Amino acid sequence: MSSPVAGLVNGALEQMGAASESYSFFDETKRKTICRALFDAYYADKDQPVLFDTNRHWTAKMHQLVELFDDFKVICCVRNPAWIMDSFEVIYRKNPFDYSRMFNATNRQTVYSRSEALINAGGAVGSAWTALKEAYYGEFSDRLLLIDYDILTRHPARSIELLYQFLGETPFKHNFDQVDYEESDFDQKLGVKGLHSVRKKVEFKSRRSILPPDLFAKYQDMDFWQDKTGTAAHIIAATQTSDSAK
Structure with missing residues (x-):
């Protein structure tokens, strides 16, 4: 089953993107911080060193993941x-x-x-x-x-x-x-x-x-x-x- 995290991140980026009237309120650092915060908030109840998040479309987001996780x-x-x-x-x-x-x-x-x-x-x-x-x-x-x-x-x-x-x-x-x-x-x-x-x-x-x-x-x-x-x-x-x- 796919988790909703990929959709949450993509939806947030759309809201913070140039097509939104709020675009001027966000810089790259803030957008990145919010995307990482979505991961942290969703898995806040999981005290585990390794987490598996499932979504078929993460493979199209590798350039984002490498910026969010070491x-x-x-x-x-x-x-x-x-x-x-x-x-x-x-x-x-x-x-x-x-x-x-x-x-x-x-x-x-x-x-x-x-x-x-x-x-x-x-x-x-x-x-x-x-x-x-x-x-x-x-x-x-x-x-x-x-x-x-x-x-x-x-x-x-x-x-x-x-x-x-x-x-x-x-x-x-x-x-x-x-x-x-x-x-x-x-x-x-x-x-x-x-x-x-x-x-x-x-x-x-x-x-x-x-x-x-x-x-x-x-x-x-x-x-x-x-x-x-x-x-x-x-x-x-x-x-x-x-x-x-x-």
């Missing part, structure tokens, strides 16, 4: 976009008589229009994809760790061990057979039952895609992180020829 890192779980689109379509078809807020009357008509709505620049998949691409090739890519879905589900213990190494934290034992999670209230309000439901056991399950072959092929080559040139990002993913973590 030591921050961004973890991104990635998967081949074709399978992400497939998963959204699976969930859509599991709710055949519930027209959710994920689509409107125009773009919900077919799998092609639904996929296009998700993958465009403002869609749930497209906006996250472009934000990640910005961070992956950006000047702060060394702060970024990508963990591939297939590797995580096939080798969860090793993947998490490598994650702790990236964070510089001491590992501890996890129970990968008891990680079920759901946000039924949130999903109910969105009209998409099961959107955030996670199976209890971390494991890889092979299945056939329900997307038309041309759609699957269209999105299959969008996993740009397979090309590791031009980035300093850390990656836990299979090579093109093996399943071993790098």
